[in-house]
Amino acid sequence: MKLELTKLMDPGSRLTEQRALIYKIISDGGQHLDADEIYSRARQKSARISLATVYRTLQKFKQMGIIDELHFGQEHHHYETRQEGEHYHLVCRSCGKVIEFTYPLSSKIKKDVMEARDFKIVGAEVNMTGYCRRCRK
Amino acid sequence: MKLELTKLMDPGSRLTEQRALIYKIISDGGQHLDADEIYSRARQKSARISLATVYRTLQKFKQMGIIDELHFGQEHHHYETRQEGEHYHLVCRSCGKVIEFTYPLSSKIKKDVMEARDFKIVGAEVNMTGYCRRCRK
């Protein structure tokens, strides 16, 4: 268990099997999983995990800033590891597929809004909906 | 009950007291209410309404396109009447206040993304978080 995750733990926190597994699932487990999906993938790897732990871990990772929570308008949330560059999401209204796209909004908009509304922006979530090529035909 | 809401009803739909009341509450009831808040305001006006009706009505209005659902990262959603111009939201991480701001993203970004990813955008939700002036001090 020699993940770089170790370094990320706050003092007083512990690196457990479950946490390492959850982090692994989110990072290489494809795109934008939700808690239930993370849970069932974790179960396949190790029976020693509960849904409550998944939720608690997600909260912790979010606070630590190593994952981000996404809100696609469903009753539950999705998660991704924190990325380097600015990127946002396109959600197909027909098939539900999520496509990432990079777009340099941040710098310009942050500056404008900061000046106009006296509001310090620290995070942004941009979700656009529409129809992907396949579904448009 | 001679609201312009009448016109908005699909054929086969009915304009009820509850629907008119809910619409009124959302439109002049200030900012971005959630279902529970709409329900309790409705109760004060008329005892003749249930939470289930609030939820059913919200769904219907959303489908009709007369309100929009907002996702501020909480476990429940918020609602606003559909606006004319493009506008997005700033949410203060400290006090929770929501500030609207207009910003002409749409045209430019839609075009770029449409071309680059072959995706037809029909809606966008932009939520930025940070700290309002009051909370920054």
Add this chain to the structure above:
DNA sequence: ATTGATAATGCGAATCATTTGCATTAATAA
């Protein structure tokens, strides 16, 4: 390596948001 303090877990129950089934009420077209 051994151990002790306590963070984290698993489990089930609790809570919160939303939806659904069904009998009753009421809007609207004839």
Add this chain to the structure above:
DNA sequence: TTATTAATGCAAATGATTCGCATTATCAAT
């Protein structure tokens, strides 16, 4: 005025997430 049936209220059901608590296991200090 009345018949059709959409919409409502209520209570129970469902889905997502959180919490309490006894047990387990990580990590720091022997």
